[in-house]
Structure formats: C-alpha cells, structure tokens
Amino acid sequence: xxxxxxxxxxxxxxxxxxxxxxxxxxxxxxxxxxxxxxxxxxxxxxxxxxxxxxxxxxxxxxxxxxxxxxxxxxxxxxxxxxxxxxxxxxxxxxxxxxxxxxxxxxxxxxxxxxxxxxxxxxxxxxxxxxxxxxxxxxxxxxxxxxxxxxxxxxxxxxxxxxxxxxxxxxxxxxxxxxxxxxxxxxxxxxxxxxxxxxxxxxxxxxxxxxxxxxxxxxxxxxxxxxxxxxxxxxxxxxxxxxxxxxxxxxxxxxxxxxxxxxxxxxxxxxxxxxxxxxxxxxxxxxxxxxxxxxxxxxxxxxxxxxxxxxxxxxxxxxxxxxxxxxxxxxxxxxxxxxxxxxxxxxxxxxxxxxxxxxxxxxxxxxxxxxxxx
Amino acid sequence: xxxxxxxxxxxxxxxxxxxxxxxxxxxxxxxxxxxxxxxxxxxxxxxxxxxxxxxxxxxxxxxxxxxxxxxxxxxxxxxxxxxxxxxxxxxxxxxxxxxxxxxxxxxxxxxxxxxxxxxxxxxxxxxxxxxxxxxxxxxxxxxxxxxxxxxxxxxxxxxxxxxxxxxxxxxxxxxxxxxxxxxxxxxxxxxxxxxxxxxxxxxxxxxxxxxxxxxxxxxxxxxxxxxxxxxxxxxxxxxxxxxxxxxxxxxxxxxxxxxxxxxxxxxxxxxxxxxxxxxxxxxxxxxxxxxxxxxxxxxxxxxxxxxxxxxxx
Numbered sequence: 001x002x003x004x005x006x007x008x009x010x011x012x013x014x015x016x017x018x019x020x021x022x023x024x025x026x027x028x029x030x031x032x033x034x035x036x037x038x039x040x041x042x043x044x045x046x047x048x049x050x051x052x053x054x055x056x057x058x059x060x061x062x063x064x065x066x067x068x069x070x071x072x073x074x075x076x077x078x079x080x081x082x083x084x085x086x087x088x089x090x091x092x093x094x095x096x097x098x099x100x101x102x103x104x105x106x107x108x109x110x111x112x113x114x115x116x117x118x119x120x121x122x123x124x125x126x127x128x129x130x131x132x133x134x135x136x137x138x139x140x141x142x143x144x145x146x147x148x149x150x151x152x153x154x155x156x157x158x159x160x161x162x163x164x165x166x167x168x169x170x171x172x173x174x175x176x177x178x179x180x181x182x183x184x185x186x187x188x189x190x191x192x193x194x195x196x197x198x199x200x201x202x203x204x205x206x207x208x209x210x211x212x213x214x215x216x217x218x219x220x221x222x223x224x225x226x227x228x229x230x231x232x233x234x235x236x237x238x239x240x241x242x243x244x245x246x247x248x249x250x251x252x253x254x255x256x257x258x259x260x261x262x263x264x265x266x267x268x269x270x271x272x273x274x275x276x277x278x279x280x281x282x283x284x285x286x287x288x289x290x291x292x293x294x295x296x297x298x299x300x301x302x303x304x305x306x307x308x309x310x311x312x313x314x315x316x317x318x319x320x321x322x323x324x325x326x327x328x329x330x331x332x333x334x335x336x337x338x339x340x341x342x343x344x345x346x347x348x349x350x351x352x353x354x355x356x357x358x359x360x361x362x363x364x365x366x367x368x369x370x371x372x373x
Numbered sequence: 374x375x376x377x378x379x380x381x382x383x384x385x386x387x388x389x390x391x392x393x394x395x396x397x398x399x400x401x402x403x404x405x406x407x408x409x410x411x412x413x414x415x416x417x418x419x420x421x422x423x424x425x426x427x428x429x430x431x432x433x434x435x436x437x438x439x440x441x442x443x444x445x446x447x448x449x450x451x452x453x454x455x456x457x458x459x460x461x462x463x464x465x466x467x468x469x470x471x472x473x474x475x476x477x478x479x480x481x482x483x484x485x486x487x488x489x490x491x492x493x494x495x496x497x498x499x500x501x502x503x504x505x506x507x508x509x510x511x512x513x514x515x516x517x518x519x520x521x522x523x524x525x526x527x528x529x530x531x532x533x534x535x536x537x538x539x540x541x542x543x544x545x546x547x548x549x550x551x552x553x554x555x556x557x558x559x560x561x562x563x564x565x566x567x568x569x570x571x572x573x574x575x576x577x578x579x580x581x582x583x584x585x586x587x588x589x590x591x592x593x594x595x596x597x598x599x600x601x602x603x604x605x606x607x608x609x610x611x612x613x614x615x616x617x618x619x620x621x622x623x624x625x626x627x628x629x630x631x632x633x634x635x636x637x638x639x640x641x642x643x644x645x646x647x648x649x650x651x652x653x654x655x656x657x658x659x660x661x662x663x664x665x666x667x668x669x670x671x672x673x674x675x676x677x678x679x680x681x682x683x684x685x686x
Contacts, residue, residue: 006476014464210460217425217454218477218525219446371427 007228049120059097185307196294203281237270257337275361384433406555408571411581453527512543
C-alpha cells in the first residue's frame with residue numbers, strides 16, 4: 001500500500017508542477033462556469049412564484065378573494081398603490097365587491113413583466129384560476145341569502161370548495177439551472193478531460209521512457225504499479241473536483257445538497273475516469289492523439305450527459321442516449337441530490353451504473369496496460 | 374573466482390522464429406565487473422530484461438546468491454538495474470528522482486536522503502542536485518541513470534549500454550564510476566558494443582553473439598585466443614566475394630581470415646614478413662584498396678575471430 005501511495009502521489013505532484021496546470025484546472029473551467037451559469041441562470045421567482053396584488057376594492061370581497069390566493073408556492077404581496085417594479089400583478093378594481101354583490105360579471109387585469117419567469121407565471125395563473133373557482137362556487141352555494149350572514153356565520157376565509165390542479169405524469173415541474181447545475185456539470189466535464197489528458201499522456205510517456213518498466217525492476221509488483229497509477233489519476237480527479245467545489249462555495253454559493261452523497265458521486269466518477277485514462281494511455285502512442293481523443297470523448301460525454309444543459313430539457317430519446325455516458329449518471333445523481341432533495345434510496349442505481357463503468361474501464365486498462373512498447 | 378553471486382544456467386528465449394538466447398550460461402563473482410560484449414541483436418537486452426524480471430516465457434534457471442531469482446521477490450531488492458533509456462522523471466530534479474526511486478525500496482527517509490547526497494557526489498552531480506534535469510547534458514543524465522540504479526545499495530548492478538550517445542569525457546567518467554562500484558564489492562554486468570569500454574572497465578569480458586557466449590575471460594586470456602598475430606584491416610571499394618576470390622588465389626603463408634565483408638576485411642598474420650607479399654598480391658589483382666591498417670592483437674581481433682564480423686556490422 002505504501003508503494004501504491006508513493007507512485008500515486010508522484011503523479012499528482014508532476015501534474016501540479018505543470019506550468020499550464022492552474023490554467024487548465026481552474027481558470028479554464030471557471031470561464032465555462034461563468035458562461036453556462038449565466039446562460040442557465042434560473043429566475044429568482046423560480047422556487048416561489050411572486051404575485052403582487054393591487055387591491056383597490058372598497059368592500060369586503062377583495063380581501064376575501066386575496067385570502068384564497070394564499071398558497072405555500074406563492075409569494076404574495078398586497079399593495080394599495082401601483083408598485084414601481086413587479087414580476088406579475090393582479091389588479092382588483094375599486095368596484096370589485098359592488099360588482100359581486102350585484103352579481104354582475106367583471107374583468108380583472110393580470111399584468112406580467114416580459115422578463116419574468118414563465119414557469120413561475122404559470123403557477124400564479126393556476127392559483128388565480130383556483131381562487132376564482134373557489135369564490136364563484138361559494139357564491140353559488142350560498143345563493144341569495146343575506147351577505148352579512150355569509151361573513152358572520154362562518155370563518156371568512158374558510159374554503160367551501162377545494163380545487164386541486166396537478167401536472168400530467170412525467171411532467172418535469174422543476175428544471176435544474178443556475179450555478180448549482182453548472183458547477184457540477186463543469187466539474188464532471190473537467191474531471192473527464194483533465195484525468196484523460198494528463199493521466200493518459202503520463203502513462204504513455206512513462207511507458208515510452210521505460211519508467212514503468214523501471215518501477216517494476218524495483219521491488220514494486222505489477223499490482224502495486226497499476227494501483228499507484230490508478231491512485232495518481234484518482235487523486236487528479238479529486239483535486240480538480242475539490243478546486244471547483246471550493247470555487248463554487250466561495251464565489252457562487254454552491255449548494256451540493258447531501259454533501260456525503262455528492263462526495264461519493266465525485267469519488268466513484270473519478271475512479272471510472274482514472275481507469276479510463278490508463279486504458280487510453282496504454283492503447284494510444286502519441287501525445288497529440290491522446291489529447292484529441294480525450295477532448296473529443298470528454299466533450300461528447302459532457303454533452304450527452306447533461307453537463308452543459310440540464311438533461312431534463314432534452315427530448316426523451318436524447319435523454320436515453322445519454323445513459324451511454326458515465327457523465328449522465330453522475331449528473332443525474334447531482335440533480336437528484338441538489339434539486340430534488342433525494343437520498344441514497346433514489347440514487348443507488350446511479351452508483352451501480354458508475355461502478356459498472358469503472359469495472360469495465362478497469363478491466364480494459366488491465367488488459368492493455370503494459371510497461372514497455 | 375570470488376564468491377559466486379549470480380549463476381545463469383541454460384537460459385533460452387525466442388521471439389517466434391528468432392532465437393534471442395540459446396542455452397546461455399554465465400557465472401559472476403562478488404565485486405566482479407563483467408563486460409558483455411556483442412553486436413546489436415546479440416541478446417544482451419533480452420538477458421537484462423529476464424534478469425530484471427520484466428520478461429517471461431524463457432527456459433533455464435538463474436540463481437542469485439544461491440537462490441532462485443524468480444522465486445523470491447525480495448531478492449529483487451538486491452539488484453540494481455540501469456536501463457539503456459533515461460528512465461527517470463525529467464520534470465523532477467536529481468535529488469527528487471533519487472528520493473522517489475529510493476522510496477520504492479522502503480528506505481527510511483533520513484537514510485535515503487543521506488544516501489542520495491552521497492551518490493550525487495559519487496556521480497559528480499552534487500552541485501546540481503536541485504537543478505531541473507531538462508538542463509542536464511547527456512552525460513549528466515547517464516550518470517543520474519546509474520545513481521538511481523545504485524540508490525538501494527544493490528549487490529548486483531546490471532547496466533544496459535550505459536554509455537550510448539555521450540561524449541568521450543562523459544564515457545570516461547561513467548567507466549570510472551563502474552570500476553569504483555565493482556571495487557566496493559558490487560558485482561556488475563555491463564553490456565556494450567564498445568570494445569574500448571570493456572577493455573577499460575571490466576575485470577572479465579564475455580563475447581556474446583546470437584544468444585550465446587562465444588568466449589570469456591580476462592582481456593589477456595581472450596587475446597591469447599588470437600595468438601601473437603598481426604592484424605591487418607583492409608578497406609576499399611570491393612565486394613566480399615571479390616576479396617575472397619582473390620585471397621583464395623594466394624598461398625596464404627600462415628595467414629588467417631578473421632572477417633570479410635563488403636568494403637572491409639580483417640586478416641591475421643602469424644609472420645609479419647608475409648604482409649607485404651599479400652598486399653602485393655591484392656594490388657596485383659587491382660583490388661580497389663583505399664586504406665590499410667596494421668594492428669597488434671586486441672579485443673577487436675578476438676571478436677572478429679569469434680563472430681566473423683565486426684561490431685559495426
């Protein structure tokens with residue numbers, strides 16, 4: 001074990017010493033994070049749809065109606081004078097109560113800011129429709145009785161009718177977005193790219209220079225040599241992850257959900273990439289070919305896996321195709337944990353899939369790993 | 374011979390149809406410096422690869438200090454290997470390299486550091502221990518390559534062509550190091566195709582070709598194989614067939630043909646008085662000769678006699 005650590009630690013040290021290291025491992029991914037993070041930045045009303053109500057009513061029905069708009073998913077703000085800024089605003093006119101009492105129809109104005117989040121707007125629309133249905137139903141049920149009794153005889157804000165709305169099965173009610181999506185996405189992409197490039201090239205160069213053979217000349221066994229090379233690449237992946245998570249926490253208020261599950265996700269994914277990089281470095285013989293293949297593979301896996309855009313927004317066929325990429329499983333785990341507050345009971349199949357990728361890549365690496373040309 | 378440290382018995386290895394080692398046998402004593410001399414393809418690197426444990430699929434046996442070398446992995450800790458390639462990390466400095474390679478032998482750090490400093494002094498890199506290796510000359514890199522092989526104080530040091538691609542001054546320095554290593558009790562096997570190097574550095578020489586040892590002994594013992602003969606090297610624009618045909622027409626006069634190739638041939642004369650007559654014979658047949666060299670019996674002559682070709686072939 002000591003020899004494995006000795007060999008693995010050196011590979012990490014050599015990577016950190018590379019002149020371009022901090023550019024590739026920090027500056028470059030940060031540019032990606034800034035671009036994609038802002039591109040997919042979610043609206044601030046996303047989690048709780050804001051609804052401003054301008055209540056100009058002089059009777060009792062305005063307040064009664066507003067009470068029915070209250071909901072845990074709605075951030076309600078009631079004003080009596082028009083506000084300067086709003087995402088969306090419902091205007092209750094001054095004669096609202098009079099019109100109800102006269103049983104006359106009336107139209108309410110619902111104004112929206114063009115920049116406002118559409119999904120939050122849809123939530124507000126639904127809530128307003130629910131409130132109107134409830135109010136009308138209560139009026140119909142009460143009939144022509146005295147309105148004073150209506151308010152005196154019962155709690156004024158008790159619903160006589162409940163209206164439930166539900167989205168169709170399979171509808172994605174929430175799309176991961178913002179830096180909480182982008183940082184894990186770029187992390188997964190750059191762990192792939194950096195481990196494949198640095199890890200692959202160093203395996204190839206060490207083989208060409210017979211450094212691998214020389215390690216075997218010493219008292220290190222084949223298993224210790226392979227284990228050391230694997231560990232070195234795993235450490236590379238973990239270092240890349242730690243740097244991006246650190247930057248995310250420091251500059252972007254990154255939320256990783258359940259930190260232990262996210263950490264395990266990073267560990268298993270980096271292990272799969274560590275084995276893949278040994279395989280790549282074992283079968284390819286030229287640096288430029290390794291760089292080309294690694295960049296292509298990392299970007300393709302990133303695109304398929306939903307590192308650049310939320311996989312939830314792509315067509316189902318593309319989503320299914322993405323499962324061939326280990327990045328898909330890592331990203332899905334992040335989304336489940338970060339955005340949907342899921343636990344191990346939900347994401348364990350993802351870990352199994354990533355472990356299966358790691359096992360296949362390790363088998364390939366072991367099959368093709370050689371100490372000399 | 375001193376106490377035997379290495380005994381190789383009937384080692385054979387083939388790559389398909391190509392025989393790399395054919396019943397190769399060799400003994401080596403403690404502190405002995407053996408020069409393994411052979412042309413490219415003689416099987417030297419194959420032998421080193423087998424002894425270092427990285428090449429399998431051979432027959433025969435190797436005993437190290439009386440034990441089967443391949444049965445006990447710990448015996449590997451007593452052997453140092455210096456490959457032909459500069460097999461170390463150029464991104465590290467010399468000290469860091471020695472610390473890494475020594476670390477593989479689980480030497481305590483303090484002891485390892487001391488050993489590394491001593492070795493860097495021995496290979497004349499003490500003043501440049503912390504400099505990037507990329508700035509080193511070929512000779513300095515070769516010396517570091519040897520130091521890495523010695524970091525764990527091996528009892529047997531195997532060097533595969535340790536002087537390839539460096540200048541004369543650097544070669545002299547490396548040969549001095551090899552001699553010193555032997556004097557300190559480490560047995561050394563040193564492969565090369567440079568005759569002068571084995572003459573300078575080795576206490577025993579083995580001539581190897583086509584996977585087997587053709588002759589071995591001290592330099593004096595090997596030269597006796599040729600005898601007290603004058604060696605004539607004939608160079609020119611001729612073919613081997615033309616040269617052989619002309620030679621066959623002469624009466625010989627105790628002359629021995631050591632080697633004949635296109636453009637060059639080596640002849641040995643027991644009686645130096647016979648040389649002018651032979652030259653006259655060759656010129657008389659209008660053989661286009663451009664250069665003639667008369668040499669005393671040396672290792673090259675032995676090699677030519679044993680292999681029928683020069684090391685350059």
